[in-house]
Amino acid sequence: MPVIEPRTISNHNQSKRDVDIVYPTATTATTEGQRLATRGKSNLSFILKKPHDVEFAERPIPELPTPHDVLVAVNYTGICGSDVHYWQHGAIGHFAVKDPMVLGHESAGTVVQVGSAVKFLVPGDRVALEPGYPCRRCDGCLAGRYNLCPDIIFAATPPYDGTLTGFWAAPADFCYKLPEHVSLQQGALIEPLAVAVHIVKQARITPGASVVVMGAGPVGLLCAAVARSFGASKVVSVDIVQTKLGFAKAIGSTHTYLSQRVSAEENAKALVEQCSLGNGADVVIDASGAEASIQASLHVVKVGGTYVQGGMGKSDITFPIMAMCQKEVTARGSFRYGPGDFKLAVELVSNGGVAVEKLITEVVPFEKAEEAFRKAKSGEAVKMLIAGPNEAVNV
Numbered sequence: 294m295p296v297i298e299p300r301t302i303s304n305h306n307q308s309k310r311d312v313d314i315v316y317p318t319a320t321t322a323t324t325e326g327q328r329l330a331t332r333g334k335s336n337l338s339f340i341l342k343k344p345h346d347v348e349f350a351e352r353p354i355p356e357l358p359t360p361h362d363v364l365v366a367v368n369y370t371g372i373c374g375s376d377v378h379y380w381q382h383g384a385i386g387h388f389a390v391k392d393p394m395v396l397g398h399e400s401a402g403t404v405v406q407v408g409s410a411v412k413f414l415v416p417g418d419r420v421a422l423e424p425g426y427p428c429r430r431c432d433g434c435l436a437g438r439y440n441l442c443p444d445i446i447f448a449a450t451p452p453y454d455g456t457l458t459g460f461w462a463a464p465a466d467f468c469y470k471l472p473e474h475v476s477l478q479q480g481a482l483i484e485p486l487a488v489a490v491h492i493v494k495q496a497r498i499t500p501g502a503s504v505v506v507m508g509a510g511p512v513g514l515l516c517a518a519v520a521r522s523f524g525a526s527k528v529v530s531v532d533i534v535q536t537k538l539g540f541a542k543a544i545g546s547t548h549t550y551l552s553q554r555v556s557a558e559e560n561a562k563a564l565v566e567q568c569s570l571g572n573g574a575d576v577v578i579d580a581s582g583a584e585a586s587i588q589a590s591l592h593v594v595k596v597g598g599t600y601v602q603g604g605m606g607k608s609d610i611t612f613p614i615m616a617m618c619q620k621e622v623t624a625r626g627s628f629r630y631g632p633g634d635f636k637l638a639v640e641l642v643s644n645g646g647v648a649v650e651k652l653i654t655e656v657v658p659f660e661k662a663e664e665a666f667r668k669a670k671s672g673e674a675v676k677m678l679i680a681g682p683n684e685a686v687n688v
């Protein structure tokens with residue numbers, strides 16, 4: 294499978310905006326096919342130039358890089374904490390935005406053109422986009438852990454552009470068809486749900502298990518919901534903000550705990566008591582990245598229990614190694630998603646196991662993208678969705 298080259302496209306190509314999408318039937322990867330598939334449509338993109346400096350610009354519609362690719366009209370994109378972080382700081386760790394970069398990676402869209410080798414998607418199919426494309430050749434990829442590929446091309450991770458754009462070219466096997474009764478807005482939440490699926494898989498939950506999830510942002514809430522679908526009978530969501538815990542009950546947590554300004558050990562003791570966890574939880578997942586929460590986790594987990602690090606905060610923290618040793622805790626990390634995670638995420642939404650739509654705070658038109666970022670940053674929203682530039686939104 295050929296490697297997909299990074300997109301190197303510049304800003305031009307003014308075209309008509311705010312038209313309702315009528316999907317054509319062009320099926321070939323010819324230039325004429327693309328012209329038909331995108332005629333009159335916008336490829337307006339939301340671009341980060343440097344921290345707090347964004348612009349909207351029309352970019353050329355991408356060509357299909359290989360016959361195995363499809364062109365997708367992006368309908369909805371969710372804003373992720375990492376997008377907000379790039380917008381505010383221009384970097385996450387050593388990933389720094391040097392050239393203008395299109396933001397966004399949590400998207401669903403409609404296939405408008407397919408390459409000649411694509412067998413299982415046709416124009417008009419609605420898909421969730423898996424936004425990281427591994428090399429398929431390295432040890433990690435060949436071992437089936439493609440999320441650990443060092444050469445992965447990941448949307449909105451510098452230097453690669455993201456999906457807050459009109460049209461997105463992607464390998465067909467990284468586009469997941471949505472069943473008819475799953476909406477495109479639900480489809481935009483498949484990406485964070487796949488993150489949660491991967492985290493919860495790492496926890497190896499067994500039927501009847503007790504699970505504590507630290508953090509009730511989108512990822513923590515979705516971890517709680519997935520843990521329930523995986524058979525956990527008790528799922529405790531923990532946060533420092535009371536309003537977040539309201540969503541936890543709505544999405545399937547059986548208990549909530551409002552973390553207090555006391556030591557990690559005191560919080561752990563109170564949590565275990567209030568939630569009747571006996572000798573501790575079978576599984577604790579951190580989906581906050583907060584040092585205090587990670588410390589409490591090691592005191593909440595039972596002897597011989599499992600701890601999964603899903604949250605990403607400060608890269609180095611003080612970690613309670615004594616608790617980890619004495620309890621023989623199994624600890625695992627979790628990074629993005631791998632084989633089967635998107636497929637299962639779509640299935641969980643399709644069968645009603647995870648009501649992702651409950652997390653959608655607001656859907657805004659494309660030109661209000663920056664406002665949506667401000668709301669996402671304020672913490673008052675759970676998940677903001679931005680409609681694609683060709684999508685009409687009633688406001």
Ligand SMILES: NC(=O)c1ccc[n+]([C@@H]2O[C@H](COP(=O)([O-])OP(=O)(O)OC[C@H]3O[C@@H](n4cnc5c(N)ncnc54)[C@H](O)[C@@H]3O)[C@@H](O)[C@H]2O)c1
Nearest residue numbers: 508510511512532533580581582583586604605627628629
């Ligand atoms: N592992 C991965 O591949 C992956 C992928 C996406 C996101 N993440 C990480 O997962 C985490 C959650 O993502 P999100 O989008 O839900 O972020 P978020 O910021 O919306 O949620 C974090 C939640 O943790 C809460 N919190 C903060 N301190 C706490 C404490 N001491 N105890 C309990 N809760 C506390 C916050 O109030 C917030 O509700 C982030 O750290 C993010 O970077 C990891």
Ligand SMILES: [Zn+2]
Nearest residue numbers: 373374375399
């Ligand atoms: Zn994300």
Ligand SMILES: [Zn+2]
Nearest residue numbers: 428431434442
């Ligand atoms: Zn690889």
